[in-house]
Amino acid sequence: MKVACCQIAPRVGARGQNRIAVREAIRSAVDAGARIVVLPELSTSGYVLRSEAEARELALRPGNDAFDDWSEGAARGDAVVIGGFAELGDDDLVYDSAAVVDASGMLAIYRKAHLWLDEPRFFAVGDKPPPVIETRAGRIGVAICYDLFFPEVTRDLACAGAEIIVAPTCSPVLSADVTNADIGIAVVRAAAHVNRVFIAVCDRCGTERGTDWAGRSVIVDPDGRVLSGPPGDRAEMLLADCELALARDKVVPGTANDVFGDRRPELYGLER
Amino acid sequence: MKVACCQIAPRVGARGQNRIAVREAIRSAVDAGARIVVLPELSTSGYVLRSEAEARELALRPGNDAFDDWSEGAARGDAVVIGGFAELGDDDLVYDSAAVVDASGMLAIYRKAHLWLDEPRFFAVGDKPPPVIETRAGRIGVAICYDLFFPEVTRDLACAGAEIIVAPTCSPVLSADVTNADIGIAVVRAAAHVNRVFIAVCDRCGTERGTDWAGRSVIVDPDGRVLSGPPGDRAEMLLADCELALARDKVVPGTANDVFGDRRPELYGLER
Secondary structure, three states, X not given: OEEEEEEOOOOOOXXXXXXXXXXXXXXXXXXXXXXXXEOOOOOOOOOOOOOHHHHHHHOEOOOOOHHHHHHHHHHOOOOEEEEEEEEEOOOOOEEEEEEEEEOOEEEEEXXXXXXXXXXXXXXXXXXXXXXXXXXXXXXXXXXXXXXXXXXXXXXXXXXXXXXXXXXXXXXXXXXXXXXXXXXXXXXXXXXXXXXXXXXXXXXXXXXXXXXXXXXXXEEEOOOOOEEEOOOOOOOEEEEEEOOHHHHHOOEOOOOXXXXXXOOOHHHOOOOO | OEEEEEEOOXXXXXXXXXXXXXXXXXXXXXXXXXXXXXXXXXXXXOOOOOOHHHXXXXXXXXXXXXXXXXXXXXXXXXXXXEEEEEEEOOOOOEEEEEEEEEXXXXXXXXXXXXXXXXXXXXXXXXXXXXXXXXXXXXEEEEOOHHHHHOHHHHHHXXXXXXXXXXXXXXXXXXXXXXXXXXXXXXXXXXXXXXXXXXXXXXXXXXXXXXXXXXXXXXXXXXXXXXXXXXXXXXOEEEEEEOOXXXXXXXXXXXXXXXXXXXXXXXXXXOOO
16 A cells, blocks of 8 residues: 655645646656555645735635546545645635545545644634544544644544544744754654554645745654655655554554553543 | 763662662762652663562562662752662552652652563552652653553643653663664654653663663653763763753743643544
8 A cells, every 4th residue: 555745845825836736746646556645734725824814815615626636636546635725614714624535526624623833823723633534545544734743633543543644734944943853753753653553744845935844744654663754845755655454453563562452541631 | 950860780680789789870870960860660670570479579668778778869969869660569569660769768659550561470550640749859750661652641741740751761672673773762752842841761771681671761851852862782871951940831932832732632532
């Protein structure tokens, strides 16, 4: 089972251009054999917005025909595509969302539940937990970027049966990164390891309105081992073979320890 | 505030010799200015036991005068010492425990709640959560080795106010390590980062009955940055300056994001 992360460089405001870039990325990944294709956060709109009005103008309804491109791309190889987009919801609010699409159309939409930096200025916050979607390519947990920094999210997704967690992401280069640049990768590897689940993070590259993007896409296995990435700040398609069935076995190889069976839920979350 | 991890090589069965090694390690650390001194797991007994009977023979009652050494060492510099020992409990069961000792004597004992590999053959499992101990050197969360691989543990300790989590540890070299040797360090860095807390892991070195120890002691800051370690398989005292007050601020530097304030507990742990 091949998994692809399409690290591309969406441009804020260039909705038509982004549509083409996303379509091409999906096609390339599916034609390379990927059954799960992950795109960056806000890949249709770009990220560095100036106002809620701009976010709204760039947002797509879930029925937008841009997603027909995703379906057509998926149909080339019975793939599932997960990508970030600015969503104009049926409640008329704008969300930082991820769409899950296969050849049959839209399977699910998830609205980011943990907003980062300026995102609350532009987006409403999701009020549903990150979901696990049963797809033809496996049980896929969906989170978006900062969601991954809440260990409850990855734990819950794995406990709910996710074999792979996919995360459309936008990682800016931060000043703190100078001596700690790989901490985001460490967080992803740790979450994979303690939950024995695959994780595919699709980050972006390029520069937008003065923000430099870090290009920290990565695919890791249930040991927390890096299978592919991070490429750094350049467009690249990561591709990794992920035997998703491995994520159904929670026993640490070479031991009798089961990372779920060994949990002590009766000792967690107690008042102190 | 200096924190020390005394990576030593206890020898299984050599209780008298281990007592001396531990006493010397505490003295050296306190004399070097450490206010928090961490020792490995099972530092008084050694780790690679053959039977429950051997564990019982090597176990110490909490009132054992070996701990007077710890208190005397702590008193040299108003320090707190946290170390692993095989405990013979008042219930006559044997536990893989950690003692927290200062100049006034025994402050707390924690019994490991997640047992690893063969430990269930030798030890009863603890039935209390890892604690946070208010000490003269700060609010110290205590876990032991495999406990750290449960994100609930580190989250709960940080939420309960731990400024630093200390973890007596024994990490064997595993065959899976060849391509993933730093995953334990990644787990510790991630836990520190997502909870904005210091973590000091005191591992051991040496060889016991054919088991090679990895020597992965490490001290990390609330960004998840490594301050000291890991030294690998050799005796070494890690020493790091840890401004514990930093761990009371849960805001990610350079952002308005608060890693605790941004949590969405109403979305976690739901039935699916």
